[in-house]
Amino acid sequence: MDHNIYLIGLNHRSAGVDVRERYALTNVEEFEDGLLEFGVREVMALSTCNRVEILVVCSPGITQTNILEYWAKRCCGSVSELEPNTYCHESLNAVKHLFRVACSLDSMIVGEPQILGQLKDSYRKAVDAGAARVIINRMLHKAFFVAKRVRTETSIASSAVSISYAAVELAKKIFGELQGQRAMLVGAGEMAELAATHLLNSGVEKISIANRTYSRAEGLAECMGGSAVPFENLYDHLVDADIIISSTGAHHAVISAKEMKKVIKKRKFRPMFFIDIAVPRDIDPDVNGLDNVYLYDIDDLKDVVEENKSQREDEAVKANSIVEFETLSFGNWINSLDLQPTIVDLFNRSESVAQQELAKTLKRLGEVDAKTHKALETMAMSIGKKLLHEPVAFLKRRTEEEGKADEFVDLARRMFNLDNETIPADAHCGRKKNSNPEN
Amino acid sequence: MSLFELFQYVTIALYLAGTTFFFIGSLKSNKLLGKLGNLSAIGGFALHTLDLLLAVTLYRGTVLSGGYFYFSLLGWSFILVYFGLWWKLRSTFFALTASPLALLLFLVSLASQGLKVTLPTHLAGLFIGLHIGTIFVSIALMAMAAGAGVAFLYLNNKIKTKANLTGMEKEMPSLNTFDNVNHWSIIIGFPLYTLSLASGFLWARAAFSKMFSWDPKEIVTLVVWFLFAFVFHQRIMVGWRGKKPAIMVIIVFVITMISLWGINFFVPTHHSFKA
Numbered sequence: 135m136d137h138n139i140y141l142i143g144l145n146h147r148s149a150g151v152d153v154r155e156r157y158a159l160t161n162v163e164e165f166e167d168g169l170l171e172f173g174v175r176e177v178m179a180l181s182t183c184n185r186v187e188i189l190v191v192c193s194p195g196i197t198q199t200n201i202l203e204y205w206a207k208r209c210c211g212s213v214s215e216l217e218p219n220t221y222c223h224e225s226l227n228a229v230k231h232l233f234r235v236a237c238s239l240d241s242m243i244v245g246e247p248q249i250l251g252q253l254k255d256s257y258r259k260a261v262d263a264g265a266a267r268v269i270i271n272r273m274l275h276k277a278f279f280v281a282k283r284v285r286t287e288t289s290i291a292s293s294a295v296s297i298s299y300a301a302v303e304l305a306k307k308i309f310g311e312l313q314g315q316r317a318m319l320v321g322a323g324e325m326a327e328l329a330a331t332h333l334l335n336s337g338v339e340k341i342s343i344a345n346r347t348y349s350r351a352e353g354l355a356e357c358m359g360g361s362a363v364p365f366e367n368l369y370d371h372l373v374d375a376d377i378i379i380s381s382t383g384a385h386h387a388v389i390s391a392k393e394m395k396k397v398i399k400k401r402k403f404r405p406m407f408f409i410d411i412a413v414p415r416d417i418d419p420d421v422n423g424l425d426n427v428y429l430y431d432i433d434d435l436k437d438v439v440e441e442n443k444s445q446r447e448d449e450a451v452k453a454n455s456i457v458e459f460e461t462l463s464f465g466n467w468i469n470s471l472d473l474q475p476t477i478v479d480l481f482n483r484s485e486s487v488a489q490q491e492l493a494k495t496l497k498r499l500g501e502v503d504a505k506t507h508k509a510l511e512t513m514a515m516s517i518g519k520k521l522l523h524e525p526v527a528f529l530k531r532r533t534e535e536e537g538k539a540d541e542f543v544d545l546a547r548r549m550f551n552l553d554n555e556t557i558p559a560d561a562h563c564g565r566k567k568n569s570n571p572e573n
Numbered sequence: 574m575s576l577f578e579l580f581q582y583v584t585i586a587l588y589l590a591g592t593t594f595f596f597i598g599s600l601k602s603n604k605l606l607g608k609l610g611n612l613s614a615i616g617g618f619a620l621h622t623l624d625l626l627l628a629v630t631l632y633r634g635t636v637l638s639g640g641y642f643y644f645s646l647l648g649w650s651f652i653l654v655y656f657g658l659w660w661k662l663r664s665t666f667f668a669l670t671a672s673p674l675a676l677l678l679f680l681v682s683l684a685s686q687g688l689k690v691t692l693p694t695h696l697a698g699l700f701i702g703l704h705i706g707t708i709f710v711s712i713a714l715m716a717m718a719a720g721a722g723v724a725f726l727y728l729n730n731k732i733k734t735k736a737n738l739t740g741m742e743k744e745m746p747s748l749n750t751f752d753n754v755n756h757w758s759i760i761i762g763f764p765l766y767t768l769s770l771a772s773g774f775l776w777a778r779a780a781f782s783k784m785f786s787w788d789p790k791e792i793v794t795l796v797v798w799f800l801f802a803f804v805f806h807q808r809i810m811v812g813w814r815g816k817k818p819a820i821m822v823i824i825v826f827v828i829t830m831i832s833l834w835g836i837n838f839f840v841p842t843h844h845s846f847k848a
Contacts, residue, residue: 304732307738307748308732308747308748309747310746310750402811402814403812403813404814405748425815426814428732428733430735434735437735438735441737445739
């Protein structure tokens, strides 16, 4: 094989935020164009706030150091600074790393799906720029397939691993659909805002804000499309609230169990869900003892999140074995890109089709003598071989003349489905829209 | 094997398959198994209906005095009410109560072929139909509310104690859904139960010339009615929700079951089953 695959990158584990910022790629397309001019065959760059990764397919003449030098130069940095903060994976290790990234096994929060979207964006840009060809195309399609398989076959992303998401999940478990529910913010901390935004995005109908500084409540209410209520009349307004997020800076409880007993009675026992994210806590813990009232403080939510995280780690073990399997399968495809194995596969395929058709014909004919049997077999095999003669000659010619072995060999393998792949129904969706052919 | 028997065996097989699919589907959070459970339950219910219609048509004279008919009809009512809930909520969760109870009652009905119910000679047409029809649907509603009550208490305890919800718990309907099932079962079930009692007393008046005869079945039924009336009142007037009505309906259902299995079989009453 006359090409190397490298994946060079830095992420939240290998580099600090200052280095990640300095070596982030602001214009990915230009970066890719530059590398193509530099002589690499294929390239795709991914740049997010947590990682920068450069996937290249190049001839053996180009080394990892050349790529690093180019990268450092583009970012006005130095190799001596960049190199200790990066990792470099080669050949199948690069493939495996890419699959792990796509499955979010390499993310800060394992199982969070955002990275897959970012990877798809980067791939689209590389295709548009003509920087992704046979190998990167195949590698990325496979990465998306692996990510889908992992999501289907493991429950890696099924549980909440952020405080606000956990709160929304719990609210759904209490109320069912959140449409029509009313939320209230008591105090207006940043985290409470985030949780409230999550609730609004999940369908909560109305939000009201009670804050000691009324003007701050009004400002926030305007931002969130809700209404401000006076802090002094808190209990009167609690009667109408189903989900309450509390985050005041008070040093003592602002909501007592005794008063809540009256509130819940006035509400005719409709359930209430309190999320207390203040430290020290805003809500008397005895509130949780009241019927139809559910109180979670920051530690309770953290416990839920931590337990979910550990479940995700267990699922990650299953996901890793899927990645291992698919990496090996990709390795088989890479190896088959040499012309000789493909010619062998083509003839094997032709022979097996001929044998199948011969068996069917013989079954229809019933008893035949040995001579007829032999003649039919010879004819079937000959047709298969003769039909392949021209395609094989074409392949040899094109690969020798133009040095485009990968492209034509891959095309032949796909045309004859030599890798026995199941083609999904939507495999070619969007192809018409994209003027750049994949291959 | 007669066609009648064949129907019954296939009904049992379908109810058993449905119950198995519902349980495994819930444990494994597998929606496909839930769908298969529904298909089995629909098939079983169709054959069960046919079986009941055949029994009424072929044995018109004796069917009302056979224990078989009553147990079979009660099991049928459970599935009927489950379908109503499924249509409303699109959740197969409530089949976990309806399906095994329907299967059990259908099996009991087959084992009760020899049981006889002492019936007054005066059947008073409309009253017996009302009495039996309404009581069975209201018991089925009670069962659904009790099942939802058990699930509510379990999930409520999990959320109150801040336990992490895993597997089946994640797929369970919300507390609000369980409470709604309790609400509608009580709102519809109690008037039906009352109608059943009223028609029963009117029937007794026609048959025995007195409405109330201190029969043990009548006494327990009245106790159930008072408890049912209490929880109905508390839900409507006071606004009870959640834990209290869940516990109350479980108690009402348990007493009803004790009355059905204990009093009808072991205590002398004019509702008794005799071999």
